[in-house]
Each structure stands twice: as C-alpha cells, then as structure tokens.
Amino acid sequence: MNEPNRRGFLVLAGAGAAAVGAVAVAPAAEGSTSVPSHVKEPLVAYVRDARRGDVAVMIGEREVVVRDRELAARIARAAG
Numbered sequence: 644m645n646e647p648n649r650r651g652f653l654v655l656a657g658a659g660a661a662a663v664g665a666v667a668v669a670p671a672a673e674g675s676t677s678v679p680s681h682v683k684e685p686l687v688a689y690v691r692d693a694r695r696g697d698v699a700v701m702i703g704e705r706e707v708v709v710r711d712r713e714l715a716a717r718i719a720r721a722a723g
Contacts, residue, residue, distance in 0.1 A: 693719045 684703055691697040696712030 688718075690715045690718050 682702070686700055686702040688698055688700045691699050691708065693715045696710045696715040698709050698711055698715055698718070700707045700709065
C-alpha cells in the first residue's frame with residue numbers, strides 16, 4: 644500500500660470536514676489555544692484508529708502520528 648500523503652488524504656476526504664473538526668477540537672485537548680511559532684503552513688489531522696487513539700497530523704510533506712484517546716474520541720463525537 645502506498646504511504647499516505649496530504650494530496651491523497653484530501654482526495655479521499657473530499658472537503659476535509661473531519662480535519663476541520665480536528666483543528667477545532669485540538670486546542671481544547673491540549674489545554675492551550677496558542678499555536679507554536681514554527682507552524683507556518685496549513686496542517687491536516689485525521690483519526691487513523693479511534694479506539695486506539697491514533698491521530699495522524701500532516702504538515703507539509705511530514706506526517707506525525709500521536710496516540711491520544713481523548714482527542715480521538717472528541718474528534719469522533721464532533722464528526723457526529
């Protein structure tokens with residue numbers, strides 16, 4: 644299987660509605676609303692596995708996977 648990339652994700656996710664929900668929910672999960680100064684370009688987040696809490700964050704050509712069950716659950720609830 645091909646390695647995930649931002650373009651492929653956007654094609655599969657359509658308008659990226661889940662990513663918008665992730666960005667809206669993420670600051671509350673972190674406990675802070677400040678954005679680190681090194682974040683200069685758009686980022687996309689999606690839940691790879693809600694039960695395990697795997698959330699992939701894509702920025703530029705990089706992908707970082709974090710495990711945060713609370714954040715994954717909040718994104719899933721926001722998605723309806």
